[in-house]
Amino acid sequence: MHDTFRVTVSLIKADIGSLAGHHRVFEEQLEVAKAKLKRAKEEGLLIDYFVFNCGDDLQLLMTHTKGENSPDIHRLAWETFKEVTERVSKRLKLYAAGQDLLVEAFSGNIRGMGPGVAEMEIEERPSEPIVVFAADKTEPGAWNLPLFKIFADPFNTAGLVIDPKMHDGFVFEVMDVIEHKVVEIACPEELYDLLALIGTPSRYVIRRVWRKRDRLLTAVASTTRLSLIAGRYVGKDDPVLIIRAQHGLPAVGEILEAFAMPHLVAGWMRGSHHGPLMPVSLKDAKCTRFDGPPRVIALGFQLCHGKLIGPADLFDDPAFDRARMLANQVADYMRQHGPFMPARLGPDEMEYTTLPQVLEKLKERFKPVEE
Numbered sequence: 094m095h096d097t098f099r100v101t102v103s104l105i106k107a108d109i110g111s112l113a114g115h116h117r118v119f120e121e122q123l124e125v126a127k128a129k130l131k132r133a134k135e136e137g138l139l140i141d142y143f144v145f146n147c148g149d150d151l152q153l154l155m156t157h158t159k160g161e162n163s164p165d166i167h168r169l170a171w172e173t174f175k176e177v178t179e180r181v182s183k184r185l186k187l188y189a190a191g192q193d194l195l196v197e198a199f200s201g202n203i204r205g206m207g208p209g210v211a212e213m214e215i216e217e218r219p220s221e222p223i224v225v226f227a228a229d230k231t232e233p234g235a236w237n238l239p240l241f242k243i244f245a246d247p248f249n250t251a252g253l254v255i256d257p258k259m260h261d262g263f264v265f266e267v268m269d270v271i272e273h274k275v276v277e278i279a280c281p282e283e284l285y286d287l288l289a290l291i292g293t294p295s296r297y298v299i300r301r302v303w304r305k306r307d308r309l310l311t312a313v314a315s316t317t318r319l320s321l322i323a324g325r326y327v328g329k330d331d332p333v334l335i336i337r338a339q340h341g342l343p344a345v346g347e348i349l350e351a352f353a354m355p356h357l358v359a360g361w362m363r364g365s366h367h368g369p370l371m372p373v374s375l376k377d378a379k380c381t382r383f384d385g386p387p388r389v390i391a392l393g394f395q396l397c398h399g400k401l402i403g404p405a406d407l408f409d410d411p412a413f414d415r416a417r418m419l420a421n422q423v424a425d426y427m428r429q430h431g432p433f434m435p436a437r438l439g440p441d442e443m444e445y446t447t448l449p450q451v452l453e454k455l456k457e458r459f460k461p462v463e464e
């Protein structure tokens with residue numbers, strides 16, 4: 094028997110300004126954030142932390158024993174984002190300083206205030222590998238396809254067929270981001286119902302996944318949609334995701350396999366286009382061409398009494414070169430469509446549009462059709 098130890102893993106992220114447009118977080122921003130979390134660790138609030146960035150999004154990975162939605166942990170993240178904004182982003186006139194901080198004062202829970210949050214309180218297993226994902230220039234629905242493959246597609250995840258602990262399947266919690274409701278769907282028996290929803294990733298977003306046989310919490314994703322919070326364009330809500338791996342759960346390699354096909358996601362330039370999600374190493378987690386193509390990174394850790402051992406930069410591997418090559422080919426193809434749908438998003442999904450002004454200008458010139 095091993096001692097039971099409950100730990101919470103919190104990944105809280107925000108775009109609070111970046112270098113060279115929406116390209117990447119600046120080193121000084123990372124340094125200020127690291128110093129702040131280092132103090133919190135010394136004071137005993139955090140067990141451990143890892144600060145990184147995916148493109149222009151600053152990522153605070155933290156472990157602690159305060160549970161999910163802890164005001165102390167959320168305040169720490171909020172104050173870190175505020176401090177970096179004031180001390181670095183604004184002073185250096187970085188682009189879109191404080192972009193995702195939608196309100197002035199912290200009010201107890203950072204959800205709904207702009208930053209993205211993925212948190213899981215778990216009992217640490219005798220060995221606890223986790224994979225942390227972060228994506229730039231896309232939206233939370235981007236995880237739908239890979240999460241489906243990882244936890245419901247036996248052609249992706251061999252363990253669904255051959256591991257007795259996974260053979261019963263997984264339960265998905267799907268959030269309707271428009272109506273603000275959630276529903277649980279069990280696979281494999283309700284596989285088609287699940288697909289009927291999550292094939293519309295702009296509206297139905299997988300938020301959590303449990304192993305069915307014992308409700309072991311296995312995956313949590315951020316589901317903030319900034320545009321819906323603010324009621325106006327404030328940037329895409331670049332998402333994060335935490336998945337537990339191995340020993341009765343999908344293996345790390347089964348989790349990564351779902352990203353070998355760079356599927357189309359919404360985001361890219363001005364948050365208004367479809368583009369391929371390119372798996373990259375930390376050093377390539379910065380968007381360039383047409384502010385993209387959208388990127389995803391995967392960092393592997395072992396939890397050890399809450400300590401974050403790692404990371405392993407999992408897409409830093411020639412095995413993903415072909416996915417990257419295909420993503421570049423798809424990017425070429427999609428770009429040739431210019432402003433035409435479906436390369437450009439539909440009117441409901443665009444982050445902003447001139448269509449009302451154009452219609453207003455042409456109002457008098459629209460004539461009834463003569464039949």
Ligand code: 13P
Nearest residue numbers: 114115328362363364384
């Ligand atoms: P701005 O240059 O007006 O910020 O718009 C372009 C863009 O990058 C959207 O965030």
Ligand code: 13P
Nearest residue numbers: 115328329362363364384
């Ligand atoms: P971010 O959401 O990453 O800030 O990107 C905004 C954008 O419009 C890029 O073109």
Ligand code: MG
Nearest residue numbers: 108115149189
């Ligand atoms: Mg940005």
Ligand code: MG
Nearest residue numbers: 149229230331
């Ligand atoms: Mg971003």
